[in-house]
Amino acid sequence: MDRGTLHTVLRTLGVRDGHYYIEGVHEPSPLPTDFLYLRRSRTAPGMWETGAYERGVWEVVTQHTREESACTHLLRLLTGTGNPPSGGGTP
Template sequence: MDREQLNAALLAAGLPPESFQIPGTHTHDPLPTDFWFLRKGARGDWEVGACERGKYEVRERFNTEPDAAAWLYRTLTGQAPSGA
């Protein structure tokens, strides 16, 4: 699962669009107060976490985009991504 597939899967699962941000595929203007995110880290890894009241908190880091996307999907839906 890549970022675009994650975006589509989260929306298909019924998550509100403002509940997550995936740069390059799903962003907001203006930003909501609280949301989950997946982004490329400064070290070349993938970061997933939550932004609450403008403060980003990285909860996990992954070497690959598919691993990060799967973690965020499981965290937000409580289910494994299809095909996982």
């Protein structure tokens, strides 16, 4: 799953827009006070990171070598599962 698909899945599941940030796909403005995120790593080129933003601080939870694994991790953090819903044409 890529970032665009992840965003579609989160919207389908009814996850509120202010609960997450996906670099280049879903970047709420102004930024909410706190949320979970997926973005390119700021410290390790070529890596992706998932984490929590709280009161102006980006806290990395995990770094990933692939966008797909970062997407799956953010889905798991937000919903408790790493699997997109089946059926209904959702990828």
